[in-house]
Amino acid sequence: MAAALSVETAARGAKQPAVLEFLKSGPKKLLINGKFVPAKSGKTFESINPANEEVLALVAEGGKADVDEAVKAARKAFEEGKWARVGPHQRAKYLFKIAELIDQHADELAELESLDNGKALTQARAIDIPAAAETFRYYAGWCSKIYGETNPSDPSMFNYTLREPVGVCGQIIPWNFPLLMASWKLAPALACGNTAILKPAEQTSLTALRLGELIVEAGLPDGVVNIITGFGPGAGSAIAEHPDIDKVAFTGSGEVGRLILQASAGNLKKVSLELGGKSPNIIFPDAEMEAAVPNAMMGVFYNSGQVCCAGTRIFVQRDIYDKFVDQLTKYTEGMTMGDPLDPKTKMGPVVSKEQFDRVNGYLDIGKQEGARVTTGGELGNGKGYYVKPTIFVDVNNDMRIAREEIFGPVAAAIPFKDENDAVFQGNNTSYGLAAAVWTRDVSRAHKVARALKAGTVWINCYGMIDPISPFGGYKQSGFGRELGKYAIDLYTQVKTVFMKL
Numbered sequence: 001m002a003a004a005l006s007v008e009t010a011a012r013g014a015k016q017p018a019v020l021e022f023l024k025s026g027p028k029k030l031l032i033n034g035k036f037v038p039a040k041s042g043k044t045f046e047s048i049n050p051a052n053e054e055v056l057a058l059v060a061e062g063g064k065a066d067v068d069e070a071v072k073a074a075r076k077a078f079e080e081g082k083w084a085r086v087g088p089h090q091r092a093k094y095l096f097k098i099a100e101l102i103d104q105h106a107d108e109l110a111e112l113e114s115l116d117n118g119k120a121l122t123q124a125r126a127i128d129i130p131a132a133a134e135t136f137r138y139y140a141g142w143c144s145k146i147y148g149e150t151n152p153s154d155p156s157m158f159n160y161t162l163r164e165p166v167g168v169c170g171q172i173i174p175w176n177f178p179l180l181m182a183s184w185k186l187a188p189a190l191a192c193g194n195t196a197i198l199k200p201a202e203q204t205s206l207t208a209l210r211l212g213e214l215i216v217e218a219g220l221p222d223g224v225v226n227i228i229t230g231f232g233p234g235a236g237s238a239i240a241e242h243p244d245i246d247k248v249a250f251t252g253s254g255e256v257g258r259l260i261l262q263a264s265a266g267n268l269k270k271v272s273l274e275l276g277g278k279s280p281n282i283i284f285p286d287a288e289m290e291a292a293v294p295n296a297m298m299g300v301f302y303n304s305g306q307v308c309c310a311g312t313r314i315f316v317q318r319d320i321y322d323k324f325v326d327q328l329t330k331y332t333e334g335m336t337m338g339d340p341l342d343p344k345t346k347m348g349p350v351v352s353k354e355q356f357d358r359v360n361g362y363l364d365i366g367k368q369e370g371a372r373v374t375t376g377g378e379l380g381n382g383k384g385y386y387v388k389p390t391i392f393v394d395v396n397n398d399m400r401i402a403r404e405e406i407f408g409p410v411a412a413a414i415p416f417k418d419e420n421d422a423v424f425q426g427n428n429t430s431y432g433l434a435a436a437v438w439t440r441d442v443s444r445a446h447k448v449a450r451a452l453k454a455g456t457v458w459i460n461c462y463g464m465i466d467p468i469s470p471f472g473g474y475k476q477s478g479f480g481r482e483l484g485k486y487a488i489d490l491y492t493q494v495k496t497v498f499m500k501l
């Protein structure tokens with residue numbers, strides 16, 4: 001370890017006493033079988049505050065041996081029926097309790113998230129944390145609504161189906177919405193009666209661990225939720241390969257998604273993947289510009305552009321292209337980038353040195369490809385992984401900045417001719433997570449929504465997500481749908497029962 005760890009320096013500006021207490025309480029541990037324990041190897045790694053590059057906390061570096069322990073605990077909890085055979089109303093109570101605890105600790109969790117990830121505190125407080133609570137609350141309702149069917153088979157038979165939990169679930173999540181992603185994974189898995197091993201991203205382990213404490217406080221039986229912090233190769237790969245894990249749910253890069261799929265072949269795990277995108281945001285000339293411009297801006301720059309469904313390809317009809325990008329540039333220049341804890345901040349740094357370098361690389365690539373920068377195009381000055389919100393114009397859909405997921409505050413504005421051209425270019429990508437269309441023409445709005453190959457389409461809005469509605473990708477954005485009743489399908493399996501009468 002390089003510099004001595006100083007919470008005061010790394011968390012300067014933090015106001016929540018509970019956050020400082022959590023950070024100062026020593027190296028963070030793994031949650032296995034209801035207890036917080038160090039990694040068997042004794043190893044830890046650093047969690048960095050991306051706003052100042054200081055070490056916020058040391059975190060246990062879980063590995064294969066720790067995953068084995070967690071799987072044993074989760075398997076035992078599952079097979080003994082400690083969770084799956086708890087009555088649905090009781091299970092719901094636990095999930096409601098977790099939601100309540102998240103709400104009670106919302107200020108603390110928001111600040112911890114902001115410190116660890118670099119996202120604007122006001123946004124973490126307004127979006128991430130309440131949405132995490134809402135997700136638990138929504139799935140609490142499902143506990144008592146997971147039905148089988150009676151089937152009209154031969155009259156000599158009584159034939160019905162049971163919907164049963166899958167078993168032990170491995171859940172590997174990214175760093176862009178740490179607590180919210182943990183909730184998207186855990187809440188439906190738990191509602192269906194599964195047990196879980198959650199692996200947070202190594203960049204942002206802290207809110208998941210705090211959630212683990214709240215889950216223990218809520219009184220869930222030991223072993224139902226286990227949290228293994230650590231790196232992808234090591235902790236993540238051990239989950240993906242594990243012969244006694246029944247299902248893996250993953251959100252992250254396509255590259256790792258492919259590795260997970262390969263590793264799952266060993267015991268034929270069920271797999272669901274959510275792998276990001278290059279989502280088109282299509283602006284027709286009859287759009288309400290007062291709404292389209294700021295929403296296109298937030299659609300791409302929200303969370304420093306580190307959003308799987310970010311509207312990174314902004315397609316603008318040729319006749320209004322210059323005017324639109326002009327306005328978009330003006331708005332973007334008015335967006336305050338800076339200290340995530342400052343209430344005025346709309347955009348913080350990117351999450352890590354790795355992302356900072358990666359995004360910086362794409363700024364160069366865009367310039368080399370001949371796209372023109374109207375604003376940004378450079379890094380922030382001084383400490384912290386700040387990248388200025390950048391708009392590339394005169395972009396061609398074949399350029400790398402229009403094809404590859406950058407996952408930073410970089411927009412590509414691309415002109416189109418007419419409706420067909422917009423749909424063609426919008427769909428001309430290997431991804432298919434989300435898309436948006438802006439128009440006042442009702443029939444065009446729905447025609448285009450149908451034609452776009454994406455798991456979510458927004459009309460005259462951007463980024464709307466609700467736990468009641470499915471979320472997931474077409475094409476290489478992955479498969480399986482999270483949220484809504486669709487997550488119940490991901491976390492249950494169906495059994496047919498025939499009885500001779």
Ligand code: NAI
Nearest residue numbers: 173174200201231232236237252253256275276308405407
């Ligand atoms: P990543 O896909 O490597 O990491 C996501 C999660 O997978 C983390 O928990 C990580 O520890 C784990 N992981 C990494 N290697 C693994 C392995 N071999 N086996 C099992 N688990 C493994 O993403 P990374 O490297 O942080 O970001 C790279 C790019 O991925 C980003 O620039 C972005 O384009 C994309 N990404 C997409 C996200 C989305 O929401 N769809 C979220 C994060 C990244």
Ligand code: MG
Nearest residue numbers: 232253255256
């Ligand atoms: Mg990676």
